[in-house]
Amino acid sequence: MTAQLTRERMNRTDAYRTATPEGMIPEVRQPDFEFADDMPRYWWDNDPVKTLLLAALSSSFPPGEKFFIDSVRHYQDRITDPELKKAVRAFIGQEAHHSREHKLMNGFLEDRGIGLARLEKEIQGFMDWMRTRFTPERQLAHTVAVEHFTALMAEEFLLKYDALEEMDPRIAPVWAWHAIEESEHKAVAFDVYKSIGGSEFIRLSEMMVVSVAFPLFTSLHVYQLMKEDGQLSNLKSWAGAVNYMWGKPGVFRRLLPAYFRYYSPNFHPWNHDARDLVEKAKRKWLGRGKKSTAH
Template sequence: MSVSSTPEGVSVSPRHIHFDVSEDLKSFWHGNDAFRTAFFNALSLQFPDGEQQFINAVRLYRDRIDDPKLKQEIRGFIGQEALHSREHKNYNEALKARGYDIDAIDRRFLKHMEWVGKLRPSRQLAGTCGAEHYTAVLANAILKNPEWMEGATPAMKQLWRWHAIEETEHKSVAFDVYRACVGNERLRRIVFLFVTWNFCKYTFLNTCSLLRTDGKLWNVRTWLGGLNFLWGKPGVIRQCLPEFLAYLRKDFHPWQQDNRRLLAENLRELEGVGAAN
């Protein structure tokens, strides 16, 4: 019996796309808005080390998986995450070239990731499932609400669309591995609370670090606009909150949010503009 829950019509396969966003990152690329630009850049700063940890956690269990479909999806998951890590490393290097102290930010997050890497395998995989839930919900929201990226440069729109598409495609892979090899629902939910704290903590700290370099950290208008973006209108976090909290249900599964139609629509648009160089 297959233990993969990836639905029919969804393929977990890496796309070898390269985005040159070095020029875009020399400016406030998201509508000339300091907070929105810093918020998305703060997310990017977590991806290279974070996604490498996701790969490591799933690798700890892949030899225990017999289902051919899930084994293939694990290979696809690792390939997709490796490419995300590569593109966001380039993204972050461009931020460093602009004058941000990316090395200090990386050291802060890497210290946390090294601690995570010393946890028991079951906790590492539970953490990966929780973090993948956050990326999947945010990915769905970005695909569903293109107005959230209104004003962003075309290259940045495409980079975030590509990342969101692949996070959606593989959103159940780590979860299926966890369910097959660990299956501890209490651990899954408890670890999610720690993931929530750390995800919010490092996104906030990174955003503050970037805004400090921009000279906007103590700018009241910047923060009022940012709070409106996250909690008011459009309310990125506010709109995602019910989906984030759904993870705490005992019967939760990533594909309960069945967004295959949305995925297909965005795939056509991604391919239609010829994002690959």
């Protein structure tokens, strides 16, 4: 399938799309967040599991996003569609800024005794291992799979429910900004993968690997952070998190149909058009004293 076909003209107004909408070039913003010293230790809902889950994810962003950038950049010269070229540049810009801001956040949390530097190093090691063992095509398929996860979590988990409202207002904008941009660029790696004629077998088999490795490593890291924080026996927090994910509102349970759509031969990240949600979040969370540049 050509890039032009992948990013075909769309005039549909419903939420189901089979391609990236025309003109959907992500915006590269340059936020400048500050982390307040008097922020509570558990800044999401005063809850250890929820907070340390996001902290664990944050530790994975600097090494992970560098890997995503490199896997897409490897094919940059082979992209001929001008709109996709622009989208790739914006994708690289957005992910680079995410890395930078999360590095600052990780340093801030590390200073408070939350051991993210060790996790970051461990994840870096895993990424380095993939770089030497995986073909460039599988590395890109890895990025495509993780981008599907991050878009789902951003749209369904952070933007749809009240997660951001429950966070300390000094840290919520970082997560809102990141979620908005993950949704904006959710199809860029996928469109590149299609434009280079990436194999379906590799795309799907890599998603299966990611589906085991990502929850496994994340759960292990949350367990380790909870242990280091002396919170392992905090059953109220564990039970609350399990209920939040699988009971009410059951965020992960609700993600499952969207997750399984990935295995369809007709899958495209824009099957689910979440621009209404993103626009609402932009009005609410962006523009609070941050600089922004459009590319």
